[in-house]
Amino acid sequence: MNSLVLVLVAIVFFIVAYSTYGSWLCKKWGIDPKRPTPAHTRTDGVDYVPAKAPVLLGHHFSSIAGAGPIVGPIAAAVFGWLPVMLWIIIGSIFFGGVHDMGALFASIRHDGKSIGEVIHVNMGDTGKKLFSWFAWLSLLLVIAAFTSICAATFVKVPSAATSSLLFILLAIIFGFLVYRRGAGLGISSVIGVALLFFCIWLGLEFPLHLSYNTWVVILLAYIAVASVTPVWILLQPRDYLNSFLLYAMLLGGVLGVLIKHPKIQLPAVTSFNLGNYKLLFPILFVTVACGAISGFHSLVGSGTTSKQLDNEKDVKVIGYGSMLIEGVLATLAIITAAYIGQDKLAELLKGSATNVFSNGLGEFMTGFGLPFATGKSFVALAISAFALTSLDTATRLGRFIFQEMFDKRKSADEVSSNPLTNKYVATIITVVLGGLLTFKGWRTIWPVFGSANQLLAALALLSLAVFLKRQGKEYRMASIPTVFMFLVTLFALVLLIIGKMSNFGKNWPIILIAVVLFVLAIILMITGVKALSDNKVSEDKNFKA
Structure with a gap:
């Protein structure tokens, strides 16, 4: 199999899906460009800040991409490249795209509130509380996984550490000039991107060597600060500028494959049962994760993106389009694992999945004259930048959800006396x-x-x-994927718990979290099925049917 075929097939499928299925979803859901969005109706200069579509696309894409669509497909390559590719394409179009666009749409129709609030309105207060706890626990895992990935990357590629720190400073300056000094977005973007690549060069010249634990502490301190700063000074500009890194990495990877079209060495299917409770179903679907569908995306879409959406017409490109672009990234990831064969893949995986990806894309980019070392460093830097983006976004989302869980106010004008609703306490x-x-x-x-x-x-x-059913809208595009995802994930959690029990003393924190998540999910599933089975019509006066 030629890798060029895989890339072209994926891109063609995604373009067709965006033009057809994405447009059909907009029509069925009633996207209304004339309807004011929460970014305008609730502007507060901190979280609710209107952003132009290119800027918000950059924020959203950078936040959801992270290391997930790279780590997941490469880790799942142990089953062979074909199951991974099929799930990336089918999952991105009919599962992840619907999920991401739907979460964003539902949130803006609920004043930019989180999915927890959507559940509160449509499934009751108990459902909201349980989901909020579930989401918050999941975000703790996101923070832990991505902090570990970032710290490990900074240790292995010290130049990425230097550049990432410089990116933060550049973003602050960019945000101040654009949002407080009225600098034009176009010229600012050109200068910002030029300085972005200058920061990359500085990183290569002055790598920062620190230990893994030191980086963990620094990263945790950083995300604590980033969680409470206004979005215009760091989140929006940093994610927007970082998105150009991802676009450049994607373009370089695709171009490299077009020129070198490396041959796939990995078998199409290696095994349906790898032992130790690693079955193709359901492990493949939870391992690929963000490369096809990711619950984290719903928290981003309903947590930060919906509060910055300038116009409802942007829901399609930001919600559905971003997931399809992420599908292209996941496709490149599986190719970097599949072109080297099983033996070399196992060796490179001893470093990390990002090591496999960096080596692969670095090799592909030699096809158009870029030195391997430079290409690998650039890709490693891009990965760390996106993982860092997802990391501070996850922390802000965790802070939002934690505050909501303990907020008993009946209106936004009231002052809460509960210290747990304080943004600094929630962040810490x-x-x-x-x-x-x-x-x-x-x-x-x-x-x-x-x-x-x-x-x-x-x-x-x-x-x-x-939500869609209560509004009298077509809802099968959401309900059918729901059933499949519940079957996959509940089964996977059971296998995970069984597999970890053999070393309970070491694995008890993971086992405890898995059991709690399983129980919460079952209760929420029952609550949701009851809500879905009734014929209650929404009393939301703000929704324009």
Whole structure:
């Protein structure tokens, strides 16, 4: 099999899906470009800040991409490249795309509130509380996994550490000039991107060598600060500028494959049962994770993106389009694992999945004259930049959800007396607990993260189905994927718990989290099915049917 065929097939399928299925979803859901979005009706200068579509696309894409669509497909390559590719394409189009676009759409129709609030309105207060706890626990896993991945990358590629720190400073300057000094987005973008690549050069010249544990502490301190700063000064500009790195990496990878078209060495299917409870079904689907569908995306879409959406017409390109672009990234990831064969893949995986990806894309980019070392360093830097983006977005989302869980106010004008609703207290609790899990390492966390993440997606799809039905809209595009994702993830959690029990003393924190997530998911599933089975019509006066 030629890798060029895989890339072209994936891109063609995604373009067709965006033009047809994506447009059909907009029509069925009633996307209204004339309807004011929460970014305008609730502007506060901190979280609710209107952003132009290119800027918001950059934020959303950078936040959802992270290391997930790279680590997942490469880890799942042990089953062979064909099952992974099929799930990336089918999952991105009919599962992940619907999930991401639906979460964003449902949130803007609920004043930019989180999926937890969508569940509150459509499934009741108990459903919201349970989902909020589920989502918050899942975000602790995201924080732990991505902090570990970032720290490990900074240790292995010190130049990426230097450049990433410089990116943060550049983003602050960019945000200040654009949002407070009225600098034009176009010229600022050109200068910002030029300085972005200058930061890359500085990183290569002045690599920063620190230990893994030191980087973990620095990263945890950073995300704590980033969680409470206004989105215009760091989140929006950093993610927007970083998106150009991802676009460049994607373009370089695709171009490299077009020129070198490396031959696939990995078997199409290696095994349906790898032993130790690693069955193709359901492990493949929870391992690929963000490369096809990710519950984390629903938290981003309903947590930060919906509060910045300038116009409802942008829901399609930002919600559905971003997932399809991520599908292209996942396709490149599986190719970097499949072109080297099983033996070399196992050797490179001893470093990390990002090591496999960096080596692969670095090799592909030699096809158009870029030195391997430079290409590998650039890809490693891009990965760390996106993982860092997902990391601070996850922390902000964790802070939002934690505050919501303890907020008993009946209106936004009231002042809460509960210290747990304070954004600084919520941030510290979230960061400290996520940080404690970080020292387990990403390899230990990833299996439970994958299951929790996909189960979170199932719950988000369930809430979308209930919301659409109560509005008298077509909802099968959400309900059918919901059933499949519940079957996959509940089965995967059971296998995970059984597999970890042999070393309970070491694995008890992971087992405890898995059991809690399983129980919460079952209760929420029952609550959702009851809500879906009734014929209650929404009393939401703000929804324009």
